[in-house]
Amino acid sequence: MIANPPTRLIVCVALFLPIVVFAQTGSSVVQNLTVEVRPITKIAVSGNPGALFITDAPYGADVVSVSDNRSRYSMVTNMDNMKIVASISHEMPVGTKLMVKLESSSGLSNGVVDISSARAPVEVVTGLGRGSDLNQAITYTFAANTSVGSISADSRVVTLTLTN
């Protein structure tokens, strides 16, 4: 039985159409991807230090002080030559001092820095490069001359800034 020509044509198309369809072996699309690393600087603290109350004074001492080193800071940056500066909200009472020391494993700590009147930022850590410095100790020291009478509990806001 040989089919008539129209039937044979239909059969041929039906047989070869899948082959034509699946013969597509490649397909491409193009996307442009833009990447950029912006300057990143972040610093955070673990919380506030404990209260610095002077409650005793050794005999003969001219200055008495108390310290707290329980708070921590962490920083990260992808920039070079960064530093941490500290400033205080308003000056300390006459006859008293507030000092701060920031430990640093990747930078250079300036040691104990007097920020009693540091309305303008003062450097506490310098030479920070790319990378992070995690869980570093912050030590606050409050000192008062023994000639200073009682001072009611007071507070100051200390701002630590990671900057270039």
Add this chain to the structure above:
Amino acid sequence: MKLTVTIALVVVLLVFCAGESCAQTSSSATQTVTFGVRIVGAEPLSASQSVALSDSYIESPFKVTVGTDLKGGEIVALGLPAVRKKHTTSRNLLFDGRNVALAIKTYPPQTSARSVLTITE
């Protein structure tokens, strides 16, 4: 057409500015530091304060140790005819007597000085 181009430029500018503001070149953190001075312990020594020793029998001689944070003044120990003289601060004072009343005075009078008397037989 011009309006469309202008709006497009403004949008591009806003996007650019937003991107720039995300570039952090400084970061800050704050801490609140609380402080105060409140000496506790020995009572402040008034301008003239007596320490009564008459309640206890003290063999003579006995020693009075005076420690003080008094600045620029001196403590005068009175009470015994034999020791009516001035003594500088933070010295061990040797008294010869019994059942006495010891007066401690500060010169100049200060109300904020803190002193401690330690009496040993």
